[in-house]
Amino acid sequence: MSEQIKTLFEEHDIKFTTARSSILEVLKEAHHPLNYEQIKEKMSVVMDKATFYRNIAKFEESGIVHKFEADDRKWYFELSSTTHAHFICEHCHQITCIDVDLGKVEGEVKSIVLKGTCKECHV
Amino acid sequence: MSEQIKTLFEEHDIKFTTARSSILEVLKEAHHPLNYEQIKEKMSVVMDKATFYRNIAKFEESGIVHKFEADDRKWYFELSSTTHAHFICEHCHQITCIDVDLGKVEGEVKSIVLKGTCKECHV
DNA sequence: TAATCAAATGCAACTTAGTTGTGACTTAGA
DNA sequence: TCTAAGTCACAACTAAGTTGCATTTGATTA
Ligand SMILES: [Mn+2]
Ligand SMILES: [Mn+2]
Ligand SMILES: [Zn+2]
Ligand SMILES: [Zn+2]
Numbered sequence: 001m002s003e004q005i006k007t008l009f010e011e012h013d014i015k016f017t018t019a020r021s022s023i024l025e026v027l028k029e030a031h032h033p034l035n036y037e038q039i040k041e042k043m044s045v046v047m048d049k050a051t052f053y054r055n056i057a058k059f060e061e062s063g064i065v066h067k068f069e070a071d072d073r074k075w076y077f078e079l080s081s082t083t084h085a086h087f088i089c090e091h092c093h094q095i096t097c098i099d100v101d102l103g104k105v106e107g108e109v110k111s112i113v114l115k116g117t118c119k120e121c122h123v
Numbered sequence: 124m125s126e127q128i129k130t131l132f133e134e135h136d137i138k139f140t141t142a143r144s145s146i147l148e149v150l151k152e153a154h155h156p157l158n159y160e161q162i163k164e165k166m167s168v169v170m171d172k173a174t175f176y177r178n179i180a181k182f183e184e185s186g187i188v189h190k191f192e193a194d195d196r197k198w199y200f201e202l203s204s205t206t207h208a209h210f211i212c213e214h215c216h217q218i219t220c221i222d223v224d225l226g227k228v229e230g231e232v233k234s235i236v237l238k239g240t241c242k243e244c245h246v
Numbered sequence: 247t248a249a250t251c252a253a254a255t256g257c258a259a260c261t262t263a264g265t266t267g268t269g270a271c272t273t274a275g276a
Numbered sequence: 277t278c279t280a281a282g283t284c285a286c287a288a289c290t291a292a293g294t295t296g297c298a299t300t301t302g303a304t305t306a
Contacts, residue, residue: 015273015282036263048285053264055283068238069192073263073292087230101226107210107241114225115191116233138302140254159292171256176293178254196263196292 004028012062019047020055024079027065032095033076033086068111070095085112091121127151135185142170143178147202150188155218156199156209191234193218208235214244 005024009016022045026034034042036052056077059065066080070088076095085100100112128147132139145168149157157165159175179200182188189203193211199218208223223235 017272017283019284049263050265050286051284069194069196071192071234073192073196075264087228087232089230090233098228100228101224102237103224103226105210105221105223105237107212108239108245109210109237110213110239111194111237113236113238114228114232114234115236116231118230122231138253140301142255172292173257173294174255198293 002028008064012064014058014062017055018045019051020058022047023052023055024059024064027077027079030078032097033068033078035070035074035076037074039077066111068113070113071115083110083112085114087114087116087118089118089121090115091117094118094120125151131187135187137181137185137187140178141168142174143181145170146175146178147182147187150200150202153201155220156191156201158193158197158199160197162200189234191236193236194238206233206235208237210237210239210241212241212244213238214240217241217243 002025005021005028006016008014008024009020014020022043023039025044026039026042029042036049040049040052056065056067056075060067063080065077067075067077068086070076070086071090072093076086078097085098087096087098088094089096096118098114100114102109102112125148128144128151129139131137131147132143137143145166146162148167149162149165152165159172163172163175179188179190179198183190186203188200190198190200191209193199193209194213195216199209201220208221210219210221211217212219219241221237223237225232225235
């Protein structure tokens, strides 16, 4: 287990378990948001989906993990970082993290999801 | 039935039915996107949800209706218009249509969903 | 207007991502 | 090592949306 993850647990007063550490390990290595199935495939530990979702809920509460819904009725998870946008391609279903300048928007924006056709899939 | 809706059916070669006209009537009056339950409440005609979703799918194909997922695992529908963003407040769950200037984004953007805290709910 | 038939509808059964209850098992700390 | 609080696996559940199929509807033609 990496020091970074150990520190996250301590800082947020979250009890250490192998399940939790395994989830965060996967998210740490990922370069874009992943859904449950994708994380499951990459995890070194087998756990029930109830365990997975309860732990993710805990991470969310603590602000460690950020989640959003794509357009496939699935939650996508990533380690929290500065607010940035996600581009979801309707054709290849690839999710890309991007920086956008929104100009001024009333209210506090916490998540931005763009949907459309990515440049690879564009005619 | 309004002329506007009659014209939509003709232009898109969609068979007229009372169910279809009733759905579009509701969307035409709405000032923001609505989900199935919300549309059902407002509709003058009672129809099965299978009928509702099949008709919505037809409208989508024709480009009459645009749909997106909020963060509540529900689809939201509105009549198609120029691409604009939707702000979803995590506290009051209000969905507002807004115009944003994204700057330049690679690929073709078809839907923009912002999530956060609206100015009314903001401390 | 009446007959025709492809398309639309209602109903019931299904799918599936995510949630919840519960008894057994871990973990952190005394 | 002992203990209590927290976490886990398992199974049953929830709910938005989908699908199959027999019946009905509405645009077209006679
Ligand atoms: Mn991201
Ligand atoms: Mn809108
Ligand atoms: Zn693509
Ligand atoms: Zn609000």
